Amino acid sequence: MTIDIGAGKLLAQEPTCPRDADGRPRVFVEGSGAYLTDPDGRRWIDFDNARGSVILGHGDEEVAEAIARAARGRSGVGTAWSPVLDSLLGQLQEVCGGDVVGLYRTGTAALRSVTCAVRDARDRSIVLSSGYHGYDPMWHCDEPFTPNQHGIVEFLFDLDVLAEWLSRPEQVAAVVISPDHMHLGERWYTEFTRLTKEADVPVIADEVKVGLRYRAGLSTPLLDPAVWIVAKCLANGSPVAAVGGDAHLLAALEDVSFTSYFEPTAMAAATTTLRRMATGEPQQAIRAAGDRFIAHTRAAFANAGVPIDLAGNGNLFQFVCADDEVADAFHAAAAAEGLLFFEGDNQTPSAAFTDEVAEDACGRIDRVSAALTGRFTDRELTEESWYASAWGAMDGLADRPRTREETTAIVERLWED
Secondary structure, rough: OOOOOOOOOOOOOOOOHHHOOOOOOOOOEEEOOOEEEEEOOOOOOOOOHHHOOOOEEEEOHHHHHHHHHHOOOOOOOOOOOOHHHHHHHHHHHHHHOOEEEEEOOOOOHHHHHHHHHHHHHHHHHHHEEEEOOOOOOOOOOOOOOOOOOOOOOEOOOOHHHHHHHHHHHEEEEEEOOOOOOOOOHHHHHHHHHHHHHHHOOEEEEEEEEOOOOOOOOOOOOOOOOEEEEEEOOOOOOOOOEEEOOOOOOHHHHHHOOOOOOOOOOHHHHHHHHHHHOOOOHOOOOOOHHHHHHHHHHHHHHHHHHEEEEEEEEEEEEEEOOOOHHHHHHHHHHHOOOOOOOOOOOOOOOOOOHHHHHHHHHHHHHHHHHHHOOOOOOOOHHOHHHHHHHHHHOOOOOOOOOOOHHHHHHHHHHHHHO
């Protein structure tokens, strides 16, 4: 099956989704657990999982039953407040913390709202930013390290640039980051926290991608955010995002409302998913099976002489390829084996990625390695390979030793990507 992506297409947007080598969206007609089925009946193992939002697996029985019950009007209503909302708010506060909690339909909308609220509370215009924050134009910068028309400064996770801006904290409303745990380590977070605390500037943790993925709560205890946002691991693919934090900073959220605020199926999906994520058990299971796949894949590539490594752990990881040609060949071979990866970005297994599925995936990756054997013996992973991979996953610079001159050169190479 093909999808029209030409000039006469009906859909105005070009949503992010798996695509073939010609840029056409891949089509799937069914999902069950860790598997997707295409129109030809071929089963794929899903490492994309709607960019990480299907955390429990496709068609999870408990979530599906909760949604069906709500859709039949037996678990709250879309017109007004219900006990389900009270339950969800209490769950979020217990797991993620905060004086107050708020709900939205997307992480992009949630982050814009809290950023504007914090600006209002602090009466300052500059927001220092690193990481991907969604499609909202307010975050788009024509150049790094200087304010855009909305007062956003993209510092690309570079701590030297951050320190320079925090030396004049009277201008800075907040620092917004999307935490990464593939290319940033404990040293980075420790120094980041020291800088922001010394400047007395609040941190907004955009944990849309990583919140609840690594553990029951925010992704790392090394951050102490004044405000947080979670979304992708909150409702197993249903459109729910949540924010929380300091009541004074979020005072302006009192004016936020939207028609689908009480929509019962979304509430049901979130309360059911969060109840399980709060135990930490799904995260532990994903980590174990994912780590097994990573170890097997790394060994297979090494034995076959394939210049690809992996960053991260079983909860969230990335393929680091020597160059674009290697990456293209790898993804073509993976697609031929029915391995659906988020190309150029992070892989996010679901809790349905069991040992049995991992065994299947390891067999498929062995065939991928065999297909690539001997093709790239003249290539190797370089510092540029690691920086390019980090840029693709976190929209910023990996925490690797470099001088300020080297930072400038790396950014000049990658900025137009």
